[in-house]
Amino acid sequence: MSDFRKSDDPADVCLLMEGSYPYILGGVSTWTHDxxxxxxxLTFHVVSLVADRATRKMAYELPPNVTGLTHVYLQDPDPGWPWVPGKAELxxxxxxxLKRLQQGGGLAEVEEVVRLLSRRRGKVGRRVLLNSEEAFRMVVGLCRETLPDASFLEYFWGSRALMSGLFATMLAPMPAAKVYHAxxxxxxxLFAARATLETGRPALLTEHGIYTNERRIEILMAEWLFEGADTSLVVDKKKRDLRDLWLDTFASYSKACYDACDRILTLYGGNQEFQRRQGADPSRLKVVPNGIDYAGYSKVQRDTSKRPPTIALIGRVVPIKDVKTYIRAAGILREDIPDLKAMILGPLEEDPGYVEECRTIVKHLGLEETVIFAGRVKLTDWLGKVDAIALTSVSEAQPLVILEAGASGVPSVATDVGSCSELILGRDDEVPPLGPGGAITPLASPLDTARELRALLLDQPWRDRCAAAIAQRVARYYDKVEIDRIYRAIYDEHIALPTQTTLFERAPARGAA
Structure with a gap:
């Protein structure tokens, strides 16, 4: 992986992507590419924030209007000099x-870190900030102040991972752009907050899912974070543990981003409540839903040949998609529909361990002839052969697959997460009401998922009504032509804004560098 820049002129838009485009296939990456x-x-510069320097294969061919690509290696910042003047004072x-960021800080703390590091950028790196004796003494002090009841060894490695990502983000090259869009x-x-502080140019945020909620799920599922934690049924809420360290730190990062961004966009109204709770200014909030190529997907031809009843889960095979619930639902459904085909259409390489666990369940349930891992596919080649899709995720925002399948006349059964209910059952302001485009189920419920899929597969008139409703809903509210117009107006407005005073032009706060 190598950085490049085709021109020294500022890009119109700098897109800030963490763990997604252009290396990971999926909803957010597809949305970005489109x-x-x-x-x-417009010209775009992409900043790709990835875990490490491992070689990655691009999942998308960058369009010609991408004029630059910059990488930020979150767990492997540049080494920097072995010794930097004044490192003890730094x-x-x-x-x-850093202490305040671990306990719910925000933009002021990020600005202070940027000030301290900016004059030493190109010199300071992981040797000083993470591996030096002075860094170790700082971590000891932070542990005593923020997590005194924790194992120091656990705190050391947990805080090191967090600080590595922070320092990598603060020290990476800053592409010139007229607008920064996280x-x-x-x-x-964090990169967006730093960009607007350093350049004076506006920043935008689009949240598909609420980042802190998704990290909370991952953190609660991470077994290593529970080592040494209090696992009793009676939890002492006054005692912080390593999970709180991670959750509070990411909440600080979200608050800094909210405070830095001129416009905070999300896909549906339910997300805005979370944003307000985490400190987002209500006056900056705006809902812009996902849009899809309705004209293209509506042309998918239904396969009317004699074939087995077919369902599909479309997405990455990763824990947050809860593919295991889908597999178990297929096992229940096969009891009534012996020739069922349950496709899994999506990348298999992101979490090989989880994929193997899913394959083990398939084998254990004797579903080798029913559940088929097809890997990456061209979706339009498959939607005409699918009777219903299932989405068993434990977290989603506004999943594109429901819209894409819906435009193709395929109803969905989905868990009650994100905007799934709104997409399938309709918004409160839907006039006239179009009716259900499938069904909503509880989380982690193979029985409910199987029951709703059975209704769609065995009741042709019901399936036809649901298919017609979801297709009309997508055409009315989620056509990408209109969504593109909205984003273009936002870009044009912010590209035209004058450059604001940067932190380097302002007097530092008392005590700051």
Whole structure:
């Protein structure tokens, strides 16, 4: 993986992508790729924040209007010099803002870190910030202050991972752009906050899913974070543990991003409540739903040949998609529909361990002839052969697959997460009501999922009514032509804004570098 820049001129838009485009296939990456292509007369620079320097294969061919690609290696910042003048004082002054960021800080703390590091950028790196004796003493102090009841060894490695990502984001090259657009909070949001502080140019945020909620799920599922934690049924809420360290730190990063961004966009109204709770200014919030190529997907031809009843889960085979529930639902459904085919259409390489666990369940249930892992596919080649799709995710925002399948006349059964209910059952302001486009089920319920899929597969008139309703809903509210127009108006407005005063032009706060 190598950085490139085709021109020294500022890009119109700098897109900030964490763990997704252009290396990971999926809803957010597809959305990003389509966004770039839809505004072919604008130039884009992509900042890809990835875990490490391992070689990655691009999942998308970058469009010609992408004029640059910059990588940020979150767990492997540049080494920097082995010794930097004043490093002891630097680490001493970093301790206070880092402590506040671990306990619910925000933009002021990020600005303080940027000030401290900016004059040393190109010199300071992981040797000083993570591996030096001074860094170790700082971590000891932080542990005593923020997590005194934790195992120091656990705190050391947990805080090191967090600080590595922070420092990598603060020290990476800053591409010149007229607008910085983060596609999540987290480290991408941190980069947006830093960009607007350093350049004076506006920043935008689009949250598909609420980053802190998704990290909370991952953190609660991470077994290593539970080692040494209090696992009793009576939890002492006054005692912080390593999970709180991670959750509070990511909440700080989200708050910094919210405070830095001129416009905070999300896909549906339910997300805005989470954003408000985490400190987002209500006056900056705006709902812009996902859009899909309705004209293209509506042309998918239904396969009317004699074939087995077919369902599909479309998405990455990763824990957050809860593919195991889908497999178990297929096992229940096969009791009534022996010739059932249950396709899994999506990449298999992101979490090989989880894929193997899913294959083991398939074998254990004797579903080798029923459940088929097809891997990456061209979706339009398959939707005409699918009677219903299932989405068993434990977290979603506004999944494109429901819209894409719906435009193709395929109803969905989905868990009650994100905007799935709104997509399938309709919005409150839907006039006239179009009716259900499938069904909503509880989380982790193979029985409910199987029951609703059975109704769609065995009751042709019901399936036809659901298919017609979801197709009309997508055409009315989620056509990408209209969504592109909205984003273009937002880009044009912010590209035209004057450059604001940067942090380097402002007097530092008392005590800051």
């Amino acid at each position: 966004l770039i292509k839809s505004h072919a007369d 680490m001493r002054r970093l301790e206070a803002p 596609i999540s909070t987290g480290y991408a949001g």
